Structure formats: C-alpha cells, structure tokens
Amino acid sequence: MAETGSKTGDFKVTPWEVKGDIDYDKLVQRFGTEKIDSKLLERIRKHTGELHPLLRRGIFFSHRDLNWILDEYDKGNKFFLYTGRAPSGPVHMGHLVVWQFAKWLQDKFDVEMWFQFPDEEKFLFKDELTLEDTKKWTYENALDVIALGFDPKKTFFLIDTVHAGLMYKEACKVAKKLNFSTAKAVFGFGDDTNVGSIFYTAMQSVPAFLPSVIKGRNRPCLIPAAIDQDPHWRISRDILPKIGYYKPAQIHGKFLPGLGGMTEQGKMSSSEKNTTIYSIDSEKEVRDKINKYAFSGGQVSIAEHRKNGGNPDIDVPYQWLTFIEDSDAKLKKIRDDYVSGKLLTGELKAILIDEINSFLKEHQKKREKAKSQFEKFVYKC
C-alpha cells in the first residue's frame, strides 16, 4: 500500500505508519486541524474542575470542532464519545493512555462511549491474519478496555462482524457518497488493493452516527484518538452531513513513542515486541525491556552525566513519564534532577519501571475480573 496522510522528509503520519521526528505544528497545518489553546483549555476546565494531565501537558493538543461540542453540551445536547481498536495483537501502553483519557472524558461529562472493534480491518489489510485471530484479539483487547473502568451502563462495544446486521446498511449510505478516487487519494489505494480494504473506511464511519440512528435524533459525536486516524474522520466529516448527520468532532493526541524513540522507531507498535510494553507484560518483562531498549538522553558515563546532565527531550523514559505520571510536581522534580545530573539514567528508568509495574499489577487484576463482564459491554440490538 502506498504512503499517504502527511509525509515530509522528516516524518510520516498515516493510519498505518507513524515515524520520524514529528513536528506537530506542521502536522496541524498539514491536516488542517486546530491547536487546543489556553482559552479552550479554560473552557474545558469549567466543566471538568481540573484538567487531565494529558491536556495540561499538551499531549492531547489538537482538535476539530471541540468548541461546537461544548456549545451543544451547554445547550443540553450531550455528545457521545467514539473510539476504537482494530484487534490484531495485544494492547500496549500507547493504547491505554488514550483510553484512560477517553474514560476521564466519560466520567467528567457523564456521556456514552461507543467503542468499535473493527475485527475485519486488519484481516483485510494483513495477509496472514484470519478472522479467528481477530476474534480472539477482540476479546483480549476488550478486557483491557473494560479494566480501565468505563461505565458499563454507558459503554457499548460494536464488533463489526457481529454488529454488521446493524452497521452494513449504514456503511452503504456512506459508501454511496465515497468514490474510488477519493479513497485512493486519502489512503493511497491502488489497483492491487482488495475491494474489502477499499470499502472498509465506510464501516469505520458508522459509529460516528449509529447512536443517532438508534436514538432517532441527531447527536454530536466526539472522537478522542491519536492524530494518525484523522484521514478516516476527514472522510466521515465530508460525508456525514450529506446523509443527514453532524460532522464528528475530534480531539487528537500525540504519539507515545516506542522504547527505541520516535526518530528511530516511530510510535509504539504492537508488532515490535522488544520496544513495546504490553498490558499483559510481567514485571520482569517490563524491567528488562526498559533497561535494555529504552532510548536514553543520558551521558555515556556517570561522571559525564553528573557533570553535564541528561537531555529529557530525547529521553524515552522521561517522555513516557509525561504520559503516565499524574503529579506535575513530581514530574518537574524528575526533569530538574535529570537535567542537573543528579538523577542518573538507571534511576530514571527505575522510576518508570516502578510506575508501570504498579499500574500494570492493578490493571492485570482488573483485566482478569473483566472476563465475566465482556458480554455486558457488547451492544445488544
């Protein structure tokens, strides 16, 4: 498949690949989204009381129509959340941080979450995957979503092959308005692309308006997701008004880098085992991977580190802490100590290992309990 989305000499962002030194300002310009400014943050804070760390730190940094979402909310027209996961392998930390943020939005705004598992997507795009594989991963990945504590009364799983009785008809309405040349331009399809992959984006549009179909009235939709999925939503935003529904609004996150770092390796990816922390990793696996593979901004020797200090801006363990450490004060102290040389690379890694392992210990317990809750979350027609 050809490469599309946004691509320059330095970085590439598509729904299938994210790599390079990403200039998020350029990306916002290229994609035509808006940055979340202090005024908008203030507006969010009025509703939420406090700002989520990922908002405070500019990790959820870009949006489309978020002001409109809040206008409607203020008028009493509540939005619903929509995000999803193409089930093709185990869930990693990059997924969990986005979903934790989505859960925070659910709690603070008291809204529904429609969570899509497009179990046909990776089957269609990857030769080696079977529908049995993606069925298995749907279940496994769903356990992680449930473990994060989404409200079972307000959270609905849509599994494409299971809910096709509801979704295919709606996808056809989208598909009728999308011709091959547009799909080709947005996703880089060619003559060798299979016809299922070509159709698929129509299925990904459906959860953005299906809750409106079900309720029988037009409801605003807000999609929290990493910004690489934006091309799909651009299509939804183009077509949904043509078939009588609102454009879905979006709030975009930056990428959690793989342990190898953004420049060398790109965003964290399920298929790169050594540089990815999975939700089901053992304490030892977490410790070993971070110690061995996490790209460090520290100096080559302790003496030199004490003298010159480390560079947190290229240090993956520090970058990771900006995604998962709740306390701004603690994070600032870590940064200061690292820059001054007081904190060594090994010590910084140890902090991250502890944070992740204590989080995963709890998460894995909740994940076990989630096994009895799966069916409760699957949307009942």
Added chain:
Amino acid sequence: MAETGSKTGDFKVTPWEVKGDIDYDKLVQRFGTEKIDSKLLERIRKHTGELHPLLRRGIFFSHRDLNWILDEYDKGNKFFLYTGRAPSGPVHMGHLVVWQFAKWLQDKFDVEMWFQFPDEEKFLFKDELTLEDTKKWTYENALDVIALGFDPKKTFFLIDTVHAGLMYKEACKVAKKLNFSTAKAVFGFGDDTNVGSIFYTAMQSVPAFLPSVIKGRNRPCLIPAAIDQDPHWRISRDILPKIGYYKPAQIHGKFLPGLGGMTEQGKMSSSEKNTTIYSIDSEKEVRDKINKYAFSGGQVSIAEHRKNGGNPDIDVPYQWLTFIEDSDAKLKKIRDDYVSGKLLTGELKAILIDEINSFLKEHQKKREKAKSQFEKFVYKC
C-alpha cells in the same frame, strides 16, 4: 459505468445491460461456458422424468459444471439452488419464467433454494434509489417469488441489509481475495465508482457458500439465472475454492425480449413500462401493451399475410409463447399456422394475451395470499 461483459458490434451482454441481436453461440464462446447438449439433457431427464419446456426448447441452453452437479447428486451429495433479485422495481415476466424454471428444479431434485434480495445493490448503483425504496421492493418482489409455489420448508430468503450479521463476515473473506484491478476488468469500474459498488460483488458471492458455512460442510451450489449475471459468478468461481468452498455451478437462460424486440430494445426491463409486462398488470394493461407495442413478424396487410405468412423468428408474441406455452404440439400448430398465413398477427397476439392473463389472474391471487407467508420465508439465523 463503462460497458463490459461481452460486447460486439451486434450485441451487448453485461450484468446491467442486454441489447442487440444476440448470437448465443458466440456468447458461449466469449464467456467460456458450455452448451447444454443432448447427452446432458438425457442425463437430466433420467432424474426429472420429463424435461422442462425451457430445456426442451434450448432456452436454458448453457452451463458451467452441470455434469459435476449431477455426479455429486448421484453420489448422494445434493446441491442447493441459489438465485436472486435486486429489488428496484416491479417483477416482470422475464423474472417469472426463470424462477418458474428454478422452482421446477427444486421440485424435481427435492433441493433447497436460497434466494437473495441484495437490497443494497441498486441503492449503491442508482443515484435516485433510497434504502426505503429497495426495502419496499424487496417485500413486493418476494410476494412474486412466494406466489410461484416454492417450498416454504426448503426456501430461504436472504436480504443483504437484514442478514448482514451473517453475510458481511463471509463477504470479507471473498473481498480479501479480489483486488480492484480484477473488479475493474470484470465490471468496468472507474475512479468515479463508489466504494460500495466496488465491494458489492463480494456480497453476491456469499449465498453460493453460506449454506455450506451454516451446515458446516461443503455443499454444491447450482445457480439458475439469465446469462448476463455470469460475470459475478466468474468471480465467485475464481475465489471460492481459495477460501475452501466449491465453485458454484450454473445453468444459463436466454433473455425474454422486451415487447419491442431484442434488436431494438433489448431484454425485458423493469424500467421500460410500455414494453414490459409486470406481474401486477391488469388484464387491460396486458392487452393494450401487447396490441400496441409487441413487435410483429406479420405482413403489412391481411391479404399479404394470408399470401406470404408471418415470420415467427422475429415475432415477439411468438417468441414469448416459446417461453410460456407448455404444450409443444400447440406451439408447433401456432408456428405452422403463422408461417402459412392462416393465423393473423392479431390472432397470435390474442393467444398470447389470453395465456398471460389467465396465468396472471392465478398468480395475482397467490400473490395476495403470499402476504401472510413472507416472514416464513425469511431465513432465521
């Protein structure tokens, strides 16, 4: 949409258009199908006792793998029948004759019929049609199918948007094996084709193996249909063995011409009101249309007709009688009398009008009764 299938200077046969002086021998060569010869007819007769008039008269004239279907049948591995109707308007006589033949196959071989109503197809291919329209026509068309007397215990309606929960997953298996260049070559798609139309043929393949999926064992499939649908089945035949199912076998019918004749007007079409006899036409409508529009092979004056006789080979009313008159003896007498000039054009038309009106009178009664049976025929998952 570009024109494809088989096309020469003289005639054109695609899933969307059939027009011109069709040379069926050339068409068999072009499509790569086999003619039904006397040996195969004899083989069928051993099972059915007598041959259906449409077989005796060479109207069902071509096939793919029909000998294999009978081999399997002889071994006790019964086939199932699969045909369908894209619901976009009222049913006409051209549909009814094919389905009557299919019903005869069901009776004689005691087999299941899986009848597809792809209610998204015409919605995707025709700008002006809504899914509400195609839902209405699904019901209306289904009444005609039921009225023909298919066995409710052995006949299963599949309605694409209703049964997508069952079908979409299977369609994805087909779609993964079909790339855009093949779809383009077979159907003439271009950059302006919508992505739903591009995907659709995968849904049309599904009923050819869905009964195997449901039963959990590979079952032979025989598709009785007019030969213009062959391009869809060529794709099915290419792909189904790759995903573990038999190639569907086919038995192909010639086209019932519109009242204007094959050369001028093409096969009977739901959208050409004046030259089409619908299943719901009144006696007067049938009489008026045939008298006014049916292309005649008779002479310009009675005197000349008495002297030189008519030409049954270009006479549409006579052609129609070859499709619907059961008695070979009666048909032969009509032909002889017409050729000799004994039977006038008006008299020949009167015979046809009587036959159609007496058939439709009964059909319309059964069609009314079918309203209470519709749900019984819809496949229950």
